[in-house]
Amino acid sequence: MSEVLNIEELFGKNVFTIEKMRVRLPRGVYHEVRRVMEEGGELSKTSADIVAKAMKDWAVENGATHFTHWFQPLTGITAEKHDSFVTHPDDEGRMLLEFKGKELIKGEPDASSFPSGGLRATFEARGYTAWDITSPAFLKEDATGKILCIPTAFCSYTGEALDKKTPLLRSEEVISEQALRIVRLFGNTEAKKVTSSVGIEQEYFLIDREKYLKRPDLIFSGRTLYGAMPPKGQELEDHYFGAIRERIGAYMKDLNIELWKLGVTAKTQHNEVAPAQHELAPIYESGNVAVDHNQLVMETMKKVAGRHGLMCLLHEKPFAGVNGSGKHDNWSLVTDNGMNMLDPGLTPNENIQFLLVLACTIKAVDEHADLLRQSAADVGNDHRLGADEAPPAIISVFLGDQLEDVVRQLASTGKARKAKNGGKLETGVSTLPELDRDATDRNRTSPFAFTGNKFEFRMVGSSDSVAGPNTTLNAIVAESFAEAADRLENTDDFDMEVHDLIKEYLTDHQRIIFNGDGYSDEWVKEAERRGLPNIKSMVESVQALLSKKSVAMFEKFKIFTKAELASRAEILYETYSKSINIEAMTMLDMAGKQIIPAAMKYSGKLAEYLTAIKNAGGDTTVHVELLKQCTSELAKMRKAEEKLRKDLEKANKSADGKKKAEFYRDVICADMAALRTPADALEMIVEKDMWPFPTYGDILFEV
Numbered sequence: 221m222s223e224v225l226n227i228e229e230l231f232g233k234n235v236f237t238i239e240k241m242r243v244r245l246p247r248g249v250y251h252e253v254r255r256v257m258e259e260g261g262e263l264s265k266t267s268a269d270i271v272a273k274a275m276k277d278w279a280v281e282n283g284a285t286h287f288t289h290w291f292q293p294l295t296g297i298t299a300e301k302h303d304s305f306v307t308h309p310d311d312e313g314r315m316l317l318e319f320k321g322k323e324l325i326k327g328e329p330d331a332s333s334f335p336s337g338g339l340r341a342t343f344e345a346r347g348y349t350a351w352d353i354t355s356p357a358f359l360k361e362d363a364t365g366k367i368l369c370i371p372t373a374f375c376s377y378t379g380e381a382l383d384k385k386t387p388l389l390r391s392e393e394v395i396s397e398q399a400l401r402i403v404r405l406f407g408n409t410e411a412k413k414v415t416s417s418v419g420i421e422q423e424y425f426l427i428d429r430e431k432y433l434k435r436p437d438l439i440f441s442g443r444t445l446y447g448a449m450p451p452k453g454q455e456l457e458d459h460y461f462g463a464i465r466e467r468i469g470a471y472m473k474d475l476n477i478e479l480w481k482l483g484v485t486a487k488t489q490h491n492e493v494a495p496a497q498h499e500l501a502p503i504y505e506s507g508n509v510a511v512d513h514n515q516l517v518m519e520t521m522k523k524v525a526g527r528h529g530l531m532c533l534l535h536e537k538p539f540a541g542v543n544g545s546g547k548h549d550n551w552s553l554v555t556d557n558g559m560n561m562l563d564p565g566l567t568p569n570e571n572i573q574f575l576l577v578l579a580c581t582i583k584a585v586d587e588h589a590d591l592l593r594q595s596a597a598d599v600g601n602d603h604r605l606g607a608d609e610a611p612p613a614i615i616s617v618f619l620g621d622q623l624e625d626v627v628r629q630l631a632s633t634g635k636a637r638k639a640k641n642g643g644k645l646e647t648g649v650s651t652l653p654e655l656d657r658d659a660t661d662r663n664r665t666s667p668f669a670f671t672g673n674k675f676e677f678r679m680v681g682s683s684d685s686v687a688g689p690n691t692t693l694n695a696i697v698a699e700s701f702a703e704a705a706d707r708l709e710n711t712d713d714f715d716m717e718v719h720d721l722i723k724e725y726l727t728d729h730q731r732i733i734f735n736g737d738g739y740s741d742e743w744v745k746e747a748e749r750r751g752l753p754n755i756k757s758m759v760e761s762v763q764a765l766l767s768k769k770s771v772a773m774f775e776k777f778k779i780f781t782k783a784e785l786a787s788r789a790e791i792l793y794e795t796y797s798k799s800i801n802i803e804a805m806t807m808l809d810m811a812g813k814q815i816i817p818a819a820m821k822y823s824g825k826l827a828e829y830l831t832a833i834k835n836a837g838g839d840t841t842v843h844v845e846l847l848k849q850c851t852s853e854l855a856k857m858r859k860a861e862e863k864l865r866k867d868l869e870k871a872n873k874s875a876d877g878k879k880k881a882e883f884y885r886d887v888i889c890a891d892m893a894a895l896r897t898p899a900d901a902l903e904m905i906v907e908k909d910m911w912p913f914p915t916y917g918d919i920l921f922e923v
């Protein structure tokens with residue numbers, strides 16, 4: 221315990237930071253890099269060579285042997301293929317390490333096995349990786365040694381996105397362009413760029429590795445597919461914010477160190493609601509970097525767990541009946557001269573801009589609720605959204621009492637009044653009240669909550685990439701900014717027009733605002749009455765990508781082509797079917813090889829005892845009863861097993877991606893539930909020592 225941690229020294233140690241570039245690059249090249257980072261474009265070939273050499277020298281000085289283009293294919297996780305810096309030895313057999321500009325800028329992995337949803341077949345077989353200069357290169361440090369990782373986008377030869385980063389980068393450009401139009405209207409002539417600011421709160425479970433390794437369901441599918449509820453769950457709420465146990469504390473400390481070295485600003489850590497559940501949140505940063513960093517957070521969480529004999533579960537619902545995990549995507553828009561567009565500000569002028577941004581966001585969320593819902597859909601999240609622990613599957617916006625009141629006033633004050641006070645517009649609430657910005661979750665049941673100077677999108681699943689949600693947010697808000705700017709740039713009476721526009725948007729889209737309890741059944745009915753979509757499953761959500769209005773929006777802003785959207789839809793259906801298929805196969809495997817044999821053994825033992833006791837003239841009522849119960853549950857399992865097996869055969873006959881996914885969702889999931897019920901009942905009967913794997917109680921309370 222004597223070692224002293226120096227965060228200032230650790231932070232960014234494994235990152236090729238801007239500072240390191242400033243020190244290591246010739247002035248001119250450094251400025252060229254900064255310009256390209258800020259304004260886009262490409263480095264000249266000579267500069268790229270110089271940057272590559274400086275990057276390699278730094279990496280090698282720090283022990284790196286390989287480099288990789290680090291990218292985010294549509295699997296949702298990251299991919300890397302390592303190449304060492306080794307080159308052809310010279311005449312005397314000496315090795316001179318090399319890394320050229322062209323290797324930095326472009327890569328050509330043999331990427332034919334990544335999901336492309338038919339895209340690559342249509343266009344071009346190869347995938348290319350292209351350096352994303354806006355996200356810093358870093359060193360990954362593990363048993364493989366040290367690897368220089370270069371964040372890249374992954375595209376086809378003709379530029380179709382085969383990954384999650386490309387559309388995100390496109391959406392960042394689009395939101396910048398449209399948001400600038402808005403701030404210009406309010407007299408900001410200095411800003412040259414607007415970026416999203418994103419802070420991700422990440423939930424996770426930590427369990428003992430030995431126990432994990434005894435559960436095929438956790439190994440193959442990331443969640444338990446069987447398991448009776450333990451006597452204690454989370455009802456006492458004694459875990460939430462509880463003191464952190466030594467073993468977990470040691471893990472968190474190690475995790476922080478690794479993340480700080482990678483330039484991730486790990487900030488907050490605490491125990492979460494469920495037993496064995498925890499959370500980590502870094503400080504917000506630009507959207508693109510935040511998305512990359514969230515991938516690193518997830519990877520590092522898993523890696524560090526291994527060192528502590530632990531396993532980190534990122535699945536959205538590892539344990540039925542116990543809270544699952546999500547992540548909160550905190551999102552705002554900031555100009556490069558430091559103005560947060562979601563900050564109400566202090567002057568009436570700032571207030572009006574804020575109200576306009578708010579109105580545009582509300583409109584965007586209402587018009588594209590289905591897309592936003594889709595962006596948070598993944599296989600695991602189906603177990604959370606709409607259950608009593610995560611936001612409902614219905615998108616609504618929470619504003620808080622104060623702001624909702626302002627919005628109501630604005631929407632109801634008759635026609636736009638042009639009563640001017642000292643040249644300032646009378647908004648009806650000339651300056652906004654100082655809004656409460658307490659840091660606690662004031663409404664944990666809302667999927668999309670305004671929290672003082674940002675929106676918090678709380679639907680995202682814990683294992684999912686946040687690229688999709690942020691791409692969607694940027695896109696839909698850019699669309700409503702564009703529409704507002706079209707009107708406001710062409711009016712003779714700006715004050716009147718902006719007032720009308722805010723009023724109109726808030727009136728037309730008031731239905732999406734909801735401050736009440738999102739978990740209640742009344743809300744489901746109320747939402748239906750308001751005409752808000754209630755999209756209950758991932759499979760159902762996919763069609764939002766292909767609707768006319770989505771395609772039109774994404775194509776207008778060149779964020780996705782129709783073909784890219786179709787490919788994504790195809791992959792989502794496929795991913796769903798494959799994941800459920802794995803779960804079903806795992807259940808059959810565990811039923812056949814573990815649970816049924818254990819239950820038969822136990823009933824055999826019961827029968828033996830029964831005969832013995834009977835021969836001895838004892839009372840066998842309980843034995844008979846238990847034996848009956850046991851064999852009856854066994855029979856139910858056998859029947860459910862048969863049905864699941866037959867239905868799986870049927871499922872795999874369908875060639876249509878959507879239909880197949882629907883079959884998995886409707887038929888296979890029901891079959892799986894039917895198989896689980898008797899198995900969980902058996903767990904409560906069979907002798908503990910005979911049960912073939914650790915139970916919920918063993919896993920959740922004995923970390």
Ligand code: ADP
Pocket residue numbers: 417418419420421488501502503504548550551552560659660661673674
């Ligand atoms: P909570 O009460 O939900 O835990 P916090 O204040 O801890 O909220 O913030 C959660 C996350 O939101 C953190 O990652 C934080 O850095 C981020 N955050 C704070 N302000 C902003 C902002 N303006 N834009 C985006 N993210 C932000």
Ligand code: MG
Pocket residue numbers: 421548661676
């Ligand atoms: Mg939060």
